[in-house]
Amino acid sequence: MAHQYTLNCEKIKHNFSPGVVEDEEQLLRLLYVPEHVVNDVVIETAIPLDDLKSRGLSLDRMTFAKKEIIQERMDKQMIKDPVKRQEASLAKFCCSDIRSIVDPDTGDRKNLVIDDAMEANIAHASIFSHKEMGKGALRKQRTVLLEYLQDRYCLDALFD
Amino acid sequence: MNQNEETLSFSPINGAHAIAEVTVFLRFEPQFNALTISKLLSLEEELKDFFPTANETRAVQFKITGTGEKQDVSENVAGIELKSMNQEGGIDWMMRTAENSISVHCLNYSTWEEVSEQMLKCLNATFKHLDGSESFVSNIGLMYVDRFICNGDNDDANLKDLLKQETDWVFKGAFKSVNNLWHSHIGWYEDFSDYKLLNQLEISSSYANIKGEKKLVVTADHNVMLFREDVESSFVTYSDDSDNSIKLKEYIDTLHKMNKKVLKELLTSQMATLINL
Amino acid sequence: MTDYYAQTNTSMGIKAISYSEINTHGFDSDFIAKTVMSTAVAAGILCASNPIDILSKQEFVESVSDNRTLDTNRQDLALLAKIREKALYPDNWDGNDAKAVDKKTINDAENFIRRLLGQAYIIHSPIISLAADGEINFLWVLEDFRFDLGFYGDQTFSYYGKASSGQEFISDEMDISEGLPEAIVNFIRK
Numbered sequence: 001m002a003h004q005y006t007l008n009c010e011k012i013k014h015n016f017s018p019g020v021v022e023d024e025e026q027l028l029r030l031l032y033v034p035e036h037v038v039n040d041v042v043i044e045t046a047i048p049l050d051d052l053k054s055r056g057l058s059l060d061r062m063t064f065a066k067k068e069i070i071q072e073r074m075d076k077q078m079i080k081d082p083v084k085r086q087e088a089s090l091a092k093f094c095c096s097d098i099r100s101i102v103d104p105d106t107g108d109r110k111n112l113v114i115d116d117a118m119e120a121n122i123a124h125a126s127i128f129s130h131k132e133m134g135k136g137a138l139r140k141q142r143t144v145l146l147e148y149l150q151d152r153y154c155l156d157a158l159f160d
Numbered sequence: 161m162n163q164n165e166e167t168l169s170f171s172p173i174n175g176a177h178a179i180a181e182v183t184v185f186l187r188f189e190p191q192f193n194a195l196t197i198s199k200l201l202s203l204e205e206e207l208k209d210f211f212p213t214a215n216e217t218r219a220v221q222f223k224i225t226g227t228g229e230k231q232d233v234s235e236n237v238a239g240i241e242l243k244s245m246n247q248e249g250g251i252d253w254m255m256r257t258a259e260n261s262i263s264v265h266c267l268n269y270s271t272w273e274e275v276s277e278q279m280l281k282c283l284n285a286t287f288k289h290l291d292g293s294e295s296f297v298s299n300i301g302l303m304y305v306d307r308f309i310c311n312g313d314n315d316d317a318n319l320k321d322l323l324k325q326e327t328d329w330v331f332k333g334a335f336k337s338v339n340n341l342w343h344s345h346i347g348w349y350e351d352f353s354d355y356k357l358l359n360q361l362e363i364s365s366s367y368a369n370i371k372g373e374k375k376l377v378v379t380a381d382h383n384v385m386l387f388r389e390d391v392e393s394s395f396v397t398y399s400d401d402s403d404n405s406i407k408l409k410e411y412i413d414t415l416h417k418m419n420k421k422v423l424k425e426l427l428t429s430q431m432a433t434l435i436n437l
Numbered sequence: 438m439t440d441y442y443a444q445t446n447t448s449m450g451i452k453a454i455s456y457s458e459i460n461t462h463g464f465d466s467d468f469i470a471k472t473v474m475s476t477a478v479a480a481g482i483l484c485a486s487n488p489i490d491i492l493s494k495q496e497f498v499e500s501v502s503d504n505r506t507l508d509t510n511r512q513d514l515a516l517l518a519k520i521r522e523k524a525l526y527p528d529n530w531d532g533n534d535a536k537a538v539d540k541k542t543i544n545d546a547e548n549f550i551r552r553l554l555g556q557a558y559i560i561h562s563p564i565i566s567l568a569a570d571g572e573i574n575f576l577w578v579l580e581d582f583r584f585d586l587g588f589y590g591d592q593t594f595s596y597y598g599k600a601s602s603g604q605e606f607i608s609d610e611m612d613i614s615e616g617l618p619e620a621i622v623n624f625i626r627k
Contacts, residue, residue, distance in 0.1 A: 030533070048572065049570060135595035143599070177514075261498065
């Protein structure tokens with residue numbers, strides 16, 4: 001079932017949240033390596049269609065993120081082959097880059113960035129597709145989003 | 161850690177699957193007479209598009225007396241072997257007729273749907289030559305030869321990566337054999353899907369020359385058979401009508417499902433997943 | 438070429454010995470027949486008598502497979518192996534509630550690739566990966582074409598692709614039994 005969020009939801013602050021997600025905020029997306037990074041390029045499966053449609057693509061707001069919380073998630077990743085094990089990486093991009101993606105024909109916004117704070121992680125935010133659409137159109141949308149996930153960092157580089 | 165093929169010590173010998181050979185066979189009673197055998201030789205011409213290579217097989221028959229003497233020696237044509245070879249010179253498909261059997265062997269497995277369709281085409285092609293003979297189909301069977309090859313060092317092979325320790329189909333000593341070599345031959349009858357089926361399962365662990373390298377290979381050779389006397393309705397006939405075709409397909413589909421059941425009971429869930437069982 | 442086999446009838450039943458590839462040694466057929474017969478006689482004499490007829494132990498058919506293996510680099514086998522490997526990923530494989538892939542999704546991906554190889558024979562191999570929502574994804578990143586196609590186990594697939602010319606290809610739902618449009622196949626065919 002598709003999410004029920006609208007543009008107005010971007011202005012709603014959740015419980016536990018330090019505030020709504022501002023356009024100028026830096027956002028982080030934890031990537032699963034090596035499944036979603038091939039030849040040093042982040043590929044489409046880093047953005048599940050179901051996340052855009054209903055679950056929300058999980059992000060951390062860099063301003064409020066805690067290194068140890070992200071580290072804990074990284075440690076849980078079940079890397080399939082320890083020989084190939086690489087340091088999990090984080091894509092960093094600006095919220096305004098995502099919010100400024102529009103339909104070239106209608107000018108309508110394509111993505112919502114919602115404050116999705118949780119008690120265990122107040123920095124949690126999510127990207128949703130603004131409009132309900134079929135899987136083919138969602139694939140096109142994620143191709144555009146993917147361009148913003150190519151700037152990657154290790155955890156220490158961002159938090160030390 | 162998420163185990164995958166790279167950490168399991170065995171893998172299916174053909175990468176995506178483990179099937180070295182699957183064969184459907186019909187056994188007949190009484191043996192074919194000379195007329196039926198000669199009729200079957202015309203399969204060479206009829207099936208040459210699929211089997212470009214053919215050769216006759218001859219039988220030398222004799223009796224041994226109580227004193228070790230040979231008597232009644234005779235030599236005659238016993239059947240025919242038709243083959244489809246691949247570019248490397250190996251057999252992809254083979255069909256063999258003998259004095260009391262017809263078998264169709266596939267050594268380049270794709271899917272059961274495709275392979276069984278080809279097998280049925282081959283068997284149906286024989287029926288017009290069998291019609292009128294006094295031989296009847298006494299049993300129908302399917303033989304699967306599955307092979308699993310040790311990845312990496314043979315000494316690091318761990319049978320528990322391949323076979324369930326609690327399986328009924330291999331003896332416990334196999335998991336303890338100090339040099340990883342062992343064999344197990346068993347047979348049993350099982351009620352399955354309205355039929356009583358004979359299962360014969362030979363599993364062994366031995367060294368083989370695989371692409372020039374000495375590798376530990378575990379082979380599971382599973383025969384599943386259905387006998388005429390165990391089928392209440394009419395068995396396989398030589399009619400080319402759709403009823404007979406449907407019945408034949410039902411029988412071999414049942415045998416195929418029995419094989420899948422046995423393999424699921426034998427293999428670990430990870431290995432069963434790797435071959436999409 | 439002719440194959441020979443000899444058959445003995447002893448108290449253990451019928452035993453057969455076969456001898457093939459005779460012509461490779463240039464021996465005449467009479468010599469071969471005698472050799473085969475002698476072997477069969479020896480086997481018959483050496484067989485101990487065994488009055489117990491073990492029905493479940495009857496021999497039925499002989500395998501013709503040897504140590505030959507198929508070429509695991511053959512495109513269909515290599516791609517199927519990669520698809521099947523994804524099925525090993527358990528629930529929560531990414532530590533963030535990722536779904537294990539469904540068997541129906543595996544079957545859809547396999548049926549698609551078999552059909553595609555039947556249609557195109559040899560293709561540029563896609564990158565095969567798993568998304569956290571259970572999608573099996575095929576991605577082609579070619580010089581003049583990027584193509585994203587995926588399966589969710591409902592016997593359909595969807596795709597989006599864009600050529601360097603700007604031409605786009607998009608479908609929300611295609612039945613697995615349908616092939617890809619030829620225009621797309623032309624891009625991914627080798």
